[in-house]
Amino acid sequence: MPKRLWPLLIGLFLFSLINLQYSHAQSLLDKTITVSVKEKKLGDVLSEISSKGDFYFSYDGRLVPKDSIISLRTVNQPIRIILKQLFNDRYNLEVRDNYVIITAYRHGLSLINPDLTVEDNFYSVSGIVVDEISGERLMNASVYEKSQLVSTLTDSHGYFRLKFKANDNKPLAVTVSKLLYRDTTLNFLQPVNVSSRAQTSAYANFRNKNNQVESTGIGRLFTSARQKIQSINIPDFFATRPFQASLTPGLSSHGMFSPQVVNKFSLNLAGGYTAGTDGLEFGGLFNINKQDAKYVQIAGIFNLVGGNAIGLQLAGAHNRTLDTLKGVQISLFTNRAEKQVSGVQISALHNETRKLKGLQLGLVNFADTSEGASVGLINMINNGFYKITYSANNLANTNISLKTGTHQFYTAILTSANVSHQNKLYAFGLGIGHDFMFNDRVYVSAETDYLLSYTGALDDRWLQGKLLLNVRLFKNISLLAGPTYNRYSYTGSSPGYQTKFNLPEGYLNSHSNPVKNWIGWEAGITFNSVFKPVKRTPDYSTAWYLEIAGTTGTGWERPYGLVTGGELSLHRDLGDNLVGTLSTGFTHIASSSYTFTILGDTYLYAKPMNIVPLKAGIRLKFGSIFYIAGDIGAAFGGKQTAIINRSETSTNYLYPIKNFRSLMYDVGAGFAFNSGLETGVKFEDYGFQSPYKQIALRLGYRIRLSK
Numbered sequence: 290m291p292k293r294l295w296p297l298l299i300g301l302f303l304f305s306l307i308n309l310q311y312s313h314a315q316s317l318l319d320k321t322i323t324v325s326v327k328e329k330k331l332g333d334v335l336s337e338i339s340s341k342g343d344f345y346f347s348y349d350g351r352l353v354p355k356d357s358i359i360s361l362r363t364v365n366q367p368i369r370i371i372l373k374q375l376f377n378d379r380y381n382l383e384v385r386d387n388y389v390i391i392t393a394y395r396h397g398l399s400l401i402n403p404d405l406t407v408e409d410n411f412y413s414v415s416g417i418v419v420d421e422i423s424g425e426r427l428m429n430a431s432v433y434e435k436s437q438l439v440s441t442l443t444d445s446h447g448y449f450r451l452k453f454k455a456n457d458n459k460p461l462a463v464t465v466s467k468l469l470y471r472d473t474t475l476n477f478l479q480p481v482n483v484s485s486r487a488q489t490s491a492y493a494n495f496r497n498k499n500n501q502v503e504s505t506g507i508g509r510l511f512t513s514a515r516q517k518i519q520s521i522n523i524p525d526f527f528a529t530r531p532f533q534a535s536l537t538p539g540l541s542s543h544g545m546f547s548p549q550v551v552n553k554f555s556l557n558l559a560g561g562y563t564a565g566t567d568g569l570e571f572g573g574l575f576n577i578n579k580q581d582a583k584y585v586q587i588a589g590i591f592n593l594v595g596g597n598a599i600g601l602q603l604a605g606a607h608n609r610t611l612d613t614l615k616g617v618q619i620s621l622f623t624n625r626a627e628k629q630v631s632g633v634q635i636s637a638l639h640n641e642t643r644k645l646k647g648l649q650l651g652l653v654n655f656a657d658t659s660e661g662a663s664v665g666l667i668n669m670i671n672n673g674f675y676k677i678t679y680s681a682n683n684l685a686n687t688n689i690s691l692k693t694g695t696h697q698f699y700t701a702i703l704t705s706a707n708v709s710h711q712n713k714l715y716a717f718g719l720g721i722g723h724d725f726m727f728n729d730r731v732y733v734s735a736e737t738d739y740l741l742s743y744t745g746a747l748d749d750r751w752l753q754g755k756l757l758l759n760v761r762l763f764k765n766i767s768l769l770a771g772p773t774y775n776r777y778s779y780t781g782s783s784p785g786y787q788t789k790f791n792l793p794e795g796y797l798n799s800h801s802n803p804v805k806n807w808i809g810w811e812a813g814i815t816f817n818s819v820f821k822p823v824k825r826t827p828d829y830s831t832a833w834y835l836e837i838a839g840t841t842g843t844g845w846e847r848p849y850g851l852v853t854g855g856e857l858s859l860h861r862d863l864g865d866n867l868v869g870t871l872s873t874g875f876t877h878i879a880s881s882s883y884t885f886t887i888l889g890d891t892y893l894y895a896k897p898m899n900i901v902p903l904k905a906g907i908r909l910k911f912g913s914i915f916y917i918a919g920d921i922g923a924a925f926g927g928k929q930t931a932i933i934n935r936s937e938t939s940t941n942y943l944y945p946i947k948n949f950r951s952l953m954y955d956v957g958a959g960f961a962f963n964s965g966l967e968t969g970v971k972f973e974d975y976g977f978q979s980p981y982k983q984i985a986l987r988l989g990y991r992i993r994l995s996k
Contacts, residue, residue, distance in 0.1 A: 317344055317384055318369040325362045334359050334375070339389075342368050348391035353380070397421040398430065398465045398473040414463050415450040418443050420470075430467040431522035438528055438546040442515055466522040500524065501611045502579050502595035506831065506864015511577060512562055513539050516548055520579070527551060527564050527580070535561035538577065548579050560588075565596065582610075591620075598626070606907055607867070614642070622907045622919045623867075624651070630661075638919045638956065639909050640665075652956065653917055662698035664721070669820045670695055680813025682773060684751075684787075685714055688813070696724035696732070703738055707787065714787045716742040716751055730761040734769070744790055745783025752776040755811060770812035777805045828910075830862035833994040838967065842985025844878060845974075849898075851879045852983040860908070860991070868908035872920060876900045876973075878981055900926040900975050902953055910961075916969075917958045924953040924975040951976030957987070965991045 322341040326334050332355030335346050363371050372382060372389075383390045403416040418430045426447030433440035439453040451463060464474045500520050502508040516538065530550050534542045535557045541547035543563075551565040557572040565580040572588040584600030586592050591607040598610040601617050607625075608618040614626035614634070623639040632647045634640035634654075641655040645663065649656070654663035659670045673695040680688045685705040692701040701720035707713060718740030726732045734757045742749035757771035780802055781792035792803070836858040844850055854876035861869045880897045904922025911917070926949030953976060959969015967989040975981040 317342065317387075317389070318372075318382070319367045321365045321367055322371070323364050323366075324371060327360045328358050329360075331355050331357045331359050331375075334361065338368065338371065344387045344389060346391060347388045352393055353391060393469065395469055395471045397471045398427070398467060400465065400473065400475055403475060411452055411454055412461065413450065413452045414475075415448070416475075417447045418449065418465050418467075419447060427467060427470075429518045429522075430465055430470075431519050432463060432465050433523065433526075433546065434461070434463055435526065435528070436462075438530070438543055438550060440519065440523075440545045442518060442545075468521045500579055500595065502577060502593060505593065505609075505611075506829065506862065506867060507591065507593055507609075508577060509829075509831065510863065511538060511560060511575065512548075515539075515545065516562065519545055520548060523549060529553075529567070532556075533561070533563060534558070535563075538562035551580070584616075609865075621921060623909055630656075638907070638917060645670075659695050659697075663694055664698075664700055666700070666702055666719075667691075668693040668700060671820055673699070674817060674819050676815050676817050678769070678813055678815040680769070680811050682811040683809040684775065684777075685716065688811070690720070692720075692722065696726055698723060701736065701738065703740060705740065705742075711785060712787050712789075713785055714742060714744055716740040716749075718751070720753075722755075724759075732759050733757065733771075734759055742777075742779075744779065744781075744786035746780060748780040749790070750778040757811065759815070761817070765817050767815045767817055768813075769815055771810070773809045773811050775805075775807050775809050778802045779805070828862075828866050829864050831864065832862045832996060834860040834862075834991045835994055836860060836967065836989050836991045838874075838987055838989025840874075840876070840971075840985045840987050842973075842983040845982035845984065846980045849878050849880055849980065849983075852985060853877050853879075854985075856987075856989070858989075866910040868910065868916075870906045870908060870918070870920065872902070872904050872906070872922075874902060876902065876975070876983075878983070898926050898949065898981055900924050900949065900981065902973075902975070904953065904955070906955075914960045914962055915958070916961055917956075918969075918971070919954070919956045921952070921954045924951050924981075925949065926975070926981075949976075949979075949981075951979055959987060961991065965993070967991055 320342050322338065324338060326337065331353065339346050359375070361375060363374070379394055381392045381394050383392065399419050399421040400416045401419055403414070406413045418427050418432070419425060420427060428443055428445050428447060430443045430447070431440055432443065432449045432451055434451065434453055437453045439451060441449050441451050443449045462474050462476050464472055466472045503512055503517050503520060526549055528550050530543070531553045533547065533550060533552045533555050535547065537559050538547070538561055541561060543550050548562050549564050551567055552563055553568040555561060555563055555566050555570040555576070557576055559573050560575040560577070561572060562577040563579070565578045566582045566586060568584065570576050570582065570586045574589050575591045576586055576588045576593070578594045581596040582592070582594045582598045582602070586598065586602050588604045590605050592602050592604045592609070594610045597612045597615060598618070599615045602608040602610070602619070604620040606620060606622045608620045610626040612627060613629040614632055616632045618624040618626070618634045620636045622636060624634040624636050624641070626634070626642040629644040630642040630647050634642070634649045634651065636651040638651060639653045640649040640651040643657040645656040645659040645661045647661045649663040649665065651665050654665045654668045656663065656670050658672045663670060673693070676692040678690045678692065682688065685707045687706045687708055688703070690701045690703045692699050694700055699722050701722065703718045703720055705714070705716040718738055720736050720738035722734050722736035724732045724734050734755070736755040736757070738753040738755070740751040741747055742751045752775070754774040755771060757769045759767050759769045761767045779790040781796065782788065782790045838856040838858070840854045840856065842852045844852055854874055856872055856874035858870055858872040863869055876899070878898045878900065902922055902924050904920040906918060906920030908916045908918040928948055953974060955971050955973035957969055957971030959967060961967045969987045971985055971987055973983050973985065
């Protein structure tokens with residue numbers, strides 16, 4: 290076949306396809322049928338029409354009143370005429386394949402008194418936007434020029450004025466959009482192809498994606514009403530630019546169009562709101578992306594992404610992706626990927642996703658299903674388990690552990706005690722494990738545990754390797770037993786504690802800590818169960834609270850004992866079970882006299898400490914009352930004279946006598962009851978290298994300041 294005929298044949302083939310599709314749409318609505326109904330529901334009438342016409346209707350049940358009573362009689366009439374008689378032109382009809390889609394009829398928009406002026410190489414377009422049917426002036430309609438990404442909203446009288454640079458190389462088209470109306474484009478200077486949406490192929494990736502960012506608690510807090518209106522009016526117009534800079538979401542180099550622009554590089558001094566990033570984004574406080582974020586996103590407080598996060602998300606407090614994470618999320622407090630994690634989540638407090646295909650590392654981890662590993666104190670995996678085990682071994686006769694995760698990988702919280710008058714021992718620690726499954730009733734657990742032990746001082750280290758056979762007796766009850774490998778590093782026992790770790794007087798002055806290794810055993814009983822699926826209910830709360838609380842606890846290190854104090858906190862609900870907190874207060878750390886000697890010099894701990902903390906943090910709520918929390922901030926105290934060196938000839942202060950200043954943090958958990966009463970526990974560290982630390986109980990009352 291001659292080559293010159295190929296273009297002609299291809300063109301004829303494409304024309305035939307287009308004509309066939311158009312003919313099918315026309316022939317479907319032009320089919321003639323007979324309908325005779327009396328006082329039947331509209332939904333039933335539509336079912337009868339679709340059955341006789343051999344097609345399907347698609348419509349929103351809230352839009353079309355299916356229960357309204359209809360009487361209709363037509364004989365051999367086209368379906369188009371029947372539907373027009375039935376609906377009286379109240380709806381738009383669109384044919385796709387074998388479906389007739391019913392949507393709300395949208396009026397058009399009109400511009401009255403349009404005016405164009407050119408001055409100093411700038412265009413200025415003004416006019417009034419009205420409803421083309423009623424002539425009503427329309428407020429909050431979006432008016433924009435797509436090529437230069439400038440936009441504005443009409444005022445309460447429907448008036449707008451748009452100013453932008455003149456460009457002779459491209460056509461000028463000003464578009465007006467508003468929710469529930471058809472777009473209208475006004476063309477200037479030269480004819481252009483009028484379309485309700487320009488550059489369709491370039492923006493195809495954004496079609497059919499709802500803007501979920503502005504419906505989140507954080508999104509509602511940090512985006513303005515004008516930006517929300519713009520997003521509703523222009524739901525699927527997006528463009529790309531190499532760079533943007535923002536001071537706040539409303540003050541951007543792209544102006545009102547910032548949420549419609551994907552940037553290669555985005556710099557947000559305080560915070561910014563963009564369509565997405567395809568490179569690097571940095572925010573002094575926060576970044577909000579309507580769609581995807583690639584490849585590096587860094588924020589001082591939080592990142593919020595409406596689509597996928599691909600690459601690295603790094604935030605001081607909180608990362609959230611409303612779709613899938615394909616990379617790494619790192620934050621101080623909490624990470625969340627709503628649909629899936631194909632990568633790593635690392636936080637000090639909380640990680641969450643629906644489907645895990647990677648690693649979670651945090652205090653508390655959540656996943657609906659897991660094909661990866663969660664490492665934390667608590668791992669709530671809906672296709673996993675939790676186990677509470679009581680056991681005994683040849684060193685401690687009472688061991689209680691909580692194991693959470695999956696058979697593929699789980700973690701354990703461990704407590705041990707040897708209840709004895711002469712051989713006491715106390716220990717706590719963490720472990721990891723894997724189950725080798727023979728069947729549902731029999732499996733072998735391989736575990737590695739690391740514990741801190743107390744035999745008069747909390748300085749011993751106990752490492753265990755276990756191989757335990759598990760046999761399920763009943764649905765939730767199993768027996769376990771097996772050999773263990775033990776490696777124990779000790780500093781000597783006090784009277785009444787484990788005699789096997791006694792040391793001669795003065796042994797440690799000339800020797801390092803001795804180590805004992807042995808093969809032992811462990812046996813016990815386990816209660817097995819699974820976590821129930823978490824019921825996710827939307828949380829749109831934006832209330833403010835004031836809380837007053839008292840604390841009492843104990844110091845972490847000698848000679849610090851009783852710790853008392855109070856807190857004053859301001860809470861703001863951010864929605865999605867997240868609460869932001871600002872706190873201050875007063876803490877008194879009592880001190881007792883405590884001396885020790887090194888190389889002939891006597892050292893004395895002295896003087897209690899008073900500390901005022903200033904901190905900000907996050908609470909994450911689970912269920913109706915339980916929460917976990919974390920804070921970071923600064924601690925301010927009086928003059929510290931914590932350690933004094935007293936020799937025969939002089940007294941030297943090992944710490945300079947100056948006011949105490951340091952970074953601080955705390956983590957905690959508790960219950961916030963609907964009555965306003967709160968109770969909980971927390972660990973607080975005033976300075977990462979200082980001796981000022983406490984474990985405290987907390988009791989408070991929360992006063993609601995707003996709805």
